[in-house]
Amino acid sequence: MSELRDLYQELIIDHSKKPRNFREMEDANHEADGFNPLCGDKLHLYMKVDDEGIIRDVSFKGSGCAISTSSASIMTSMLKNQSLDQARSMFEMFHHMVTRPEEELDPAHAGIGLGKMAVFAGVNEFPARVKCATLAWHTMKNAIEDAHEPAKTE
């Protein structure tokens, strides 16, 4: 049960049950779809980025498991008022955290600078679920790059 609690932390359960920024946005200027066809997880991400490259608003709609929903919810709550460069580097940090091999885990630095994202560190132990955690982040990357293909992490 303890490993499962590492994956399904209270914060993750909370965000999956009450996802933040779960709404459509009419005046978004960047949007993208994320879709994992084998899982059936799908989400649509909305972003409003100002002329200075600052993310003024971000929201999502869609359906998925607790991991993918809470990942999208936590991501949107962290991105507000960040620059696009900061968003890109957060993507890299998140991606590294959930996909790095165990031997690279450095407890001294685990979680530093990750903020709420750190609750997903446990996903590392569940290889089948990494794709769930990263879907929102890949979709965000597609949105800021205005990619036309939906993001997939399967």
Added chain:
Amino acid sequence: MSTTTSHAATTALDVARIRQNFPALHQQVHGKPLAYLDNAASAQTPVQVIDAIRGFYERDRANVHRGVHELSQRATHSYEQARVKVQRFLNAAQLEEIIYVRGATEGINLVASSWGQANIKAGDEILVSAMEHHSNIVPWQMLCERTGAKLRVIPMNQQGELLLDEYAALLSERVKLVAINHVSNALGTINPVKQMIAQAHAVGAVTMIDGAQAAPHVKVDVCDLDADFYVFSGHKVYGPTGIGVLYGKRALLEAMAPYQGGGDMIAYVSFEKTTYNELPYKFEAGTPNIADAIGLGAAVDYALSVGMDNIAAYEAELLDYATEQVSAIDGIRLIGTAKHKASVLSFLIGDVHAHDAGTILDREGIAVRAGHHCAQPVMDFFSIPATTRASFAFYNTREEVDALCRGIVKVKELFG
């Protein structure tokens, strides 16, 4: 929950002894004894099958239908004996009606390509059911796109039973093919295929029965069903992966063009003209999957030795028990509650997503399938993204059902 501890089945199966034949069942997963409840995705393999495959590789390994030497003759004999075993398993009238393919999917594609191209034209209709696996939808959609034919769907009710009145109303002289599963992989419904085949024949339509989920669990008699085509996969009948069977009535197969060209499927080749080999070799181009065909022969022999009626009776009891125990847990919604069912228990745990349930059950040693089961139209029908599916075989026990129930309670606790 259940106070049940140990149960002597009322049917004739000695399940403890049967389990000894399946080495993969005896292991721990995440420190818990494995409860393998994902048989509808792929079943486990008994030592009899593993030994048959090993015997081929250790003694008889050679190509078939070619060599004059001893090993090639032994390989050919075993490969063809396996076909006899499959013929017996399906009760096919003739040996030549048994075509080896990679699996049910390839069998359906073979028919869609070879029979479909010659017999389906613009304005024709193909009927599929609302509960088909993608493999019995997409090949027909592709055929419709190529020919201008129309795909129509036999609807079902909320229990997951086909609406036979609607089926009768859909049947007309325009319908050239009816493609339905014998047992639904997502819902477990056993469809009344014998009756549906007779109705299709009455309007002159040909029938394709997807038996992937039926062959492991119920007695299949293609002559009694009067099926025109029937397919199943080896790995779901306790055999190896990568092998399956297309049964087709001889007259239909004779009239069909080959699916693939190559060695073994020819009688004579020149650059001007090639004469095709006779059945079944016309459809078995290239060196076939010899080892796995031999393994499949051993698998169907094994199933027949246990007895399909015994298997069906034991599994029906186990499914009844599982249905009763799982649905007694608060917040469970069963998906697929047809009167006639085999082996499959699909369900939702409150509003917990199936993938989360699947992960938690896995940590308890319980292997289930979580997802849309390659039947997205079924999920759409019930307005759900996915289900958790436990699917049983005759080596599963009530204790494993009890473990499943305890796992479900854990899922609920974690998401409480």
